[in-house]
Amino acid sequence: MIAHNPSYAFSVLRFDDGSIHQQLVSFVKRVSRQQPRLKPQNGLVSVDQTESTHRDIVFLLDSSDEMQNDFKAMLGFVERMVEKLNVDTGKDRVSVVQYSREPSVEFYLNTYKTQQDVSDNVQIMRHKGGRPLNTGAALQYAKDNIFTTSSGSRLQQGAHQILVLLTGGRSHDDVRNAVKNLKGIGVMVFVVGTKNADTLEIQSISQEASHAFFVANSNDLSIMEQQIFSAIEKGETPAIKSVSDDPNRRDIVFLLDGSDDSQQRFSNIKDFVERIVANLNIDANRDHVAVVQYSNTAEIHFNLRRYPTEDDVIDAVRGLSHKGGHPHNIGAALRYVKDHVFTSDSGARLHEGVPQILILLSGGRSADDIETPVRILKEMGVITIAIGTNDADTLELQTISHEPNHALSITDYEELPTAKQDVMSLLRDAFHHVEKTAPTKDFEFNRESRRY
Template sequence: NDFPAMQSFVQRMVETLNVNDNRDRVSVVQYSRDPTVQFYLNTYTTKGDIMAKIRGLRHKGGRPLNTGAALQYLRIMSSRPLGGRSFDSVDAPASALKQMGVLIFAIGTRNTDTREMQKISHEPSYALSVSDFNDLPNVQQQLQSSVEAVIVEAVPESPTVPGTLSNCGICFISLTVFSTVDSANKDIVFLLDGSDGTRNGFPAMRDFVEKMVEKLNVGENNDRVSVVQYSRDADVSFYLNTHDTRDDVLDAVRGLRHRGGRPLNTGAALEYIRDNVFTNSSGSRRLQGVPQMLILLNGGRSNDNVDTPAAALRDQGIIVLGIGAGRSDKAEMQKIAYNSSYALSVSDFADLPNAQEQLSSVMGTTMVQKLYVVFLLDGSDGTRNDFPAMQSFVQRMVETLNVNDNRDRVSVVQYSRDPTVQFYLNTYTTKEDIMAKIRGLRHKGGRPLNTGAALQYLRDNVFTASAGSRRQEGVPQLLILLSGGRSFDSVDAPASALKQMGVLIFAIGTRNTDTREMQKISHEPSYALSVQRAETPRRQTSKHRGSPGVRQGQCLYRLIWE
């Protein structure tokens, strides 16, 4: 009797996914005494096919319920409803799946054994309960939020230096980065030449945008889209936070009408977009590390200068791709674009479909995310005994990175009264060299502790192009501060300046650190982490108290690239 409710639940979950061959994939398995695969992860590559198959599912029947055998049979599962207590043991099969890295959610009814469900799940808090399967909609949002959050749990290693911060259970901050455009959230603005000279080509521009949007995973926490037309002035058709679904965006795109007007002021339009569209209030998530992209469709030479506005966009980390048609000036488009290879050309707008595959390829290359990490270590007199633990922490973090000239980069800075750069982002390009340098670090010493001055120094001397930062190219910049005391100077302005540059800041403090000060420094209060006792790392903020995973001996650190 409950099977239709389970079907409906699976349908609603699939509706939230972006199903295709290179994105999300889905499999469904039924089981009782034995499991039966309804379809595998590679059976269907479209949401329509999957939904049709789910609607056509028929209840399997059978007994007894052998959940352990089903788990053993499966090696690929992320969430599934259960309807009773298993007649066989689930311990070994569940453990084997977890060892493979499968993240397991279990949803049970009142007939289900709670402890069994908790054994199966990734952790006890991932075992959800409903009175019966008709109540599944009540837990869907909870499950969806958990699935979407990038949460990695890390258990502290055994202490290596007695009496130091190693004992405090500082554990890895697992850095989840995306390797292709298809796996990263993006903010994309289409800038369309709506001047008199593009009247005949405008339907082709509109079709091009529509086809591009169809490939995106549009949502408030996924891809966001804005469209702007311009001629003499710029006119926003809709902002990045206007529409939350792909269908709404597509409807808005299909409804676009040619603006008209002259002359063509591309420079003014670029400046307008920088000041009014790639902003927090308009839905841009630049300060959260979300990649920002501008796609310009242009049909003529600009009447004003584009150099300064284009440079300003690059300084903000916005990737600009340009497609020129008709009388568009090739040299001008190359000035505007991220680099010359990002300036594409077609004979006229009717040929835009020929450029679409090329643009998608360029986008994929552009959005391969690297990570540039700066560690700022409190080297004042008060942290002398703790310094080996800080070194160990940095080593473990670097171990998780993919360090080379074209991927992740690392810098380490110590500070007390003044900061001292141990090495810059462009000093070393191999993990081995970085690890050797970290092992050889010596405690700086000194007092007082001027955290504000250190943050200002990083802004002016480390997160710069000359020191190896590629912030202007949209590469995510991460600062991890390890502090053991309260600053003698103000941190407000320097921390704010770093955030305005798009630097994502985590601050880890001890019991001697000022909680509010660490929260001011961090990207947001929940990114201020605290080591209060030897065995209990925890977040600073009360809003996370009691959240899943915040307990003695382990902690969840979330790094959200959304």
């Protein structure tokens, strides 16, 4: 959740694993090639293609009681990083902050102007101690007190703003608002986790689920490294746009029951989708629609970027063939839309602040586990509307839906027209939920591969 992109989140057994520091240095070195220059306009940050080679780098170190034995390794990590930077030329500036219950600045971005001075002062740092671990407060502190002009930040001049967080535990407080605030001013956040760090928490609002890994030991670092460099080579840039204020700018995914049980009513299902689409404002810059069918497996019929007009979408819906299959694996279907539909490659505009909406039609109880994919979709910020027949499980629908009133019950798919007005009302309210539904991640842990 905290890192800017999941490819910037690392987990290691110990901070004295020397092989990780070179990897992180490589990231920081490459930032100037991948990050657009940022200029404030009317109080907001916008993208300018002018490239900057200046970086303001803040190290935020977990110095809680639990990390006392690891503190020396963390300082060594920072030292090796600083050795690779361009502090002496003035291109790079460095600040270090410790935190546990409260944050404490060691030195600001404009305190030291040479690599030797920075390194010398890192070496004499003493472990702060304290508990619990308030990462949210520390991130907000960095935003309010370090990434400022008075502390040496050159954000106004277009210098890249970078935060490197080293943490060994789960945050005791909420990090979402602080993360949102940092990203709002264009700060790129890198995270290295160890010990009891929550791997889900340290992930960012990811654009590609395959870019995040859990490193169980040093032998796994080479596997992650290749993926990281692949992401860099693609020239990914952070999304720092504000939340969309257009109520007709939504990404809407229909997840349709295509099981054997729905075959006789599939024409009713298609008619319902048509009726909803006819009330949207489909356009390249407004509402986008995707359709997926599921039963024991899921398959996409068209993604969010496929059809730019209402007529195109309706024609595609009318041409849908019933999938068939048994049983209802709703958990797998939810995971499928997370991995294959709510992604940048498929046209999702999550990183532009566009509401991400899932409309699920269910004619039966799920035969597989829904808990994990439901949680991850909610953490991503997806707003789910669940519509179920009498054969569906009411409690399950409420669990899947964004809020209890987003779960709608009908007797049979033939009664879908009666749910249309409720669905349209929820769709109109969707963009008001975006601020409250802070997206946190776009991934899921795979125990076999230890990959996200």
